[in-house]
Amino acid sequence: MIFSQAIDSYFMKRLSLFLIGCFSSFAFSEESKERPNILLLFADDLGRYASAYASEDQPSVNDIISTPTFDQLASEGVLATNAFVSAPSCSPCRAALISGRHFFTNGSCSQLHHRWHGPAESDPWNDITGYAEILQKKGYHIGLTHKNHVRGDRFGPQFSKAGRKVNGFSQYVSRGKDVSKAKEVLYEECRSNFRQFLAQRKEGQPFLYHFHPTNPHRKWTAGSGKKLWGLDPEKLKGKMPPFLPDVPVIREDMADYLGEAMAFDECCRVLLEELKALGEYDNTLIVISGDHGAPGFPRGKTNCYDFGARVLFAARWPKHIQAAQTLEKPISLIDLAPTFLAAAGVEKAESMHGENLLPALGNADHSKLRSWALIGREVHVEGARARELPYSMRSIRTADHLYIINFTPKREAMGDLLKLATEPKKLTFDKLANNTRLTYADVDAGPTKAFMVLNRDKPEFKTQWELGFGPRPAEELYELKSDPHQIKNLAQDPAHQRTRDALNAQLMAELQKHKDPRINGDLFDYPPYCKIGLEKE
Numbered sequence: 001m002i003f004s005q006a007i008d009s010y011f012m013k014r015l016s017l018f019l020i021g022c023f024s025s026f027a028f029s030e031e032s033k034e035r036p037n038i039l040l041l042f043a044d045d046l047g048r049y050a051s052a053y054a055s056e057d058q059p060s061v062n063d064i065i066s067t068p069t070f071d072q073l074a075s076e077g078v079l080a081t082n083a084f085v086s087a088p089s090c091s092p093c094r095a096a097l098i099s100g101r102h103f104f105t106n107g108s109c110s111q112l113h114h115r116w117h118g119p120a121e122s123d124p125w126n127d128i129t130g131y132a133e134i135l136q137k138k139g140y141h142i143g144l145t146h147k148n149h150v151r152g153d154r155f156g157p158q159f160s161k162a163g164r165k166v167n168g169f170s171q172y173v174s175r176g177k178d179v180s181k182a183k184e185v186l187y188e189e190c191r192s193n194f195r196q197f198l199a200q201r202k203e204g205q206p207f208l209y210h211f212h213p214t215n216p217h218r219k220w221t222a223g224s225g226k227k228l229w230g231l232d233p234e235k236l237k238g239k240m241p242p243f244l245p246d247v248p249v250i251r252e253d254m255a256d257y258l259g260e261a262m263a264f265d266e267c268c269r270v271l272l273e274e275l276k277a278l279g280e281y282d283n284t285l286i287v288i289s290g291d292h293g294a295p296g297f298p299r300g301k302t303n304c305y306d307f308g309a310r311v312l313f314a315a316r317w318p319k320h321i322q323a324a325q326t327l328e329k330p331i332s333l334i335d336l337a338p339t340f341l342a343a344a345g346v347e348k349a350e351s352m353h354g355e356n357l358l359p360a361l362g363n364a365d366h367s368k369l370r371s372w373a374l375i376g377r378e379v380h381v382e383g384a385r386a387r388e389l390p391y392s393m394r395s396i397r398t399a400d401h402l403y404i405i406n407f408t409p410k411r412e413a414m415g416d417l418l419k420l421a422t423e424p425k426k427l428t429f430d431k432l433a434n435n436t437r438l439t440y441a442d443v444d445a446g447p448t449k450a451f452m453v454l455n456r457d458k459p460e461f462k463t464q465w466e467l468g469f470g471p472r473p474a475e476e477l478y479e480l481k482s483d484p485h486q487i488k489n490l491a492q493d494p495a496h497q498r499t500r501d502a503l504n505a506q507l508m509a510e511l512q513k514h515k516d517p518r519i520n521g522d523l524f525d526y527p528p529y530c531k532i533g534l535e536k537e
Helices: 002-034 068-075 090-099 131-137 165-175 179-199 224-229 248-278 333-343 358-363 418-422 429-434 447-454 459-469 494-513
Strands: 037-043 078-080 141-146 207-212 284-290 314-316 325-327 373-377 393-397 401-406 475-479
Touching (some): 068 248, 068 284, 068 314, 090 333, 131 141, 131 207, 141 179, 165 179, 165 248, 179 207, 179 224, 179 248, 207 248, 224 248, 248 284, 248 447, 284 333, 325 358, 333 358, 401 494, 447 459
Parallel strands (some): 037 207, 037 284, 141 207
Antiparallel strands (some): 078 314, 284 314, 373 393, 393 401, 401 475
């Protein structure tokens, strides 16, 4: 009897799979013409840098950059001025992106390099399905070129047979005798990888393609901004963020960084040209964005300030995204998962915390958007602090304020100072510029970090040093209209107590709603989230 039931069950399951397959084939053939392709052009560590963000009213480093591809896409669709990542660190940001969930809910992928110091089967990430897998099941051809950085092929299989030289753009091109020809080699590499992906697409099949190069992630070549892109560092004088010393070495570092951003923009141009040649440009939802702020600069990558968590964002899809609109309200990149699904006619997964942006972008009426972003972090570089402990932050960014809770203010915000105390004579500029783990490991190595560490005791840089590397209070509150760079902390100002309390309540309610391990027994301080951590009482 039991055997018979098992046989019946087996054949019913096979019949169900057959019918699902038939339905999927029908849906593919009949509906694919109505479903757009989706193209995500996603930079690494880029921040919000594009010429579209230059403003006469607010001089900034955007004044010297030129990004015609991004600017054109924004003019044909939407330019978001306040797009934020869920976490300003590669793995948790990308896991939040693909899952549409707050970073702290993604188990091993809540922290850099998807750490999990426990049984693999206990990892919450196992049970999370991202938008790419969902769309693949709905008939999409999916794929990724270059950086994945989360456990599993959640963005799709890799298509990079043509090479990966573009990830070292300035290094490769700087070695070439002819700069223009060296650049063209890399553009052709991008084009060929995209063509490899498209070659495996069935006729009429909608596709989802992720272009994830690692530029402008460190390292890049000193002087490359000027040599390869004509960016004069001296034109940045007086335009640098006030928390960075406005000195030649840091201006050059910033110019080189902006050159890497221009390289990314040119690579995007090549891919969009391919779309146009295929006649697929107008039938593709295209998004250009990135995973967090600048590497190797204090208050950038790994920080909840705008310099670390705000990113460029433009999207285009004719007839569905109204052209020439500017979206000023804060959005989060966790909103892309439900937006991509909605574009394909698929309902948002119940597990997703983001919102579908298409209704607001379709008629440029942004009034019903959520209008805030939740940002935070735990471990970035493992070993940055004693016992592998994280520095824990959560924040909420509204149109008017940034509110931050530092849950572990007694720990070093940017990493342990131990090696500074024991090896001060060995800290040369070259070592500091090339070895992230030498000290303050939550700031990537680079010339800016090296300069600031070596000049940390000079009175003229005291303010910038404290803002970047000094201890932080349990709460921070910034009023953005008067303080766009988030320098003046108002958390203890009685005049702003009502605002602070309201934002605290809003933030904590969201953390409680989604069962953040940080407020549920400080679980990020212990295994399996933390390799060594604290000893439980």
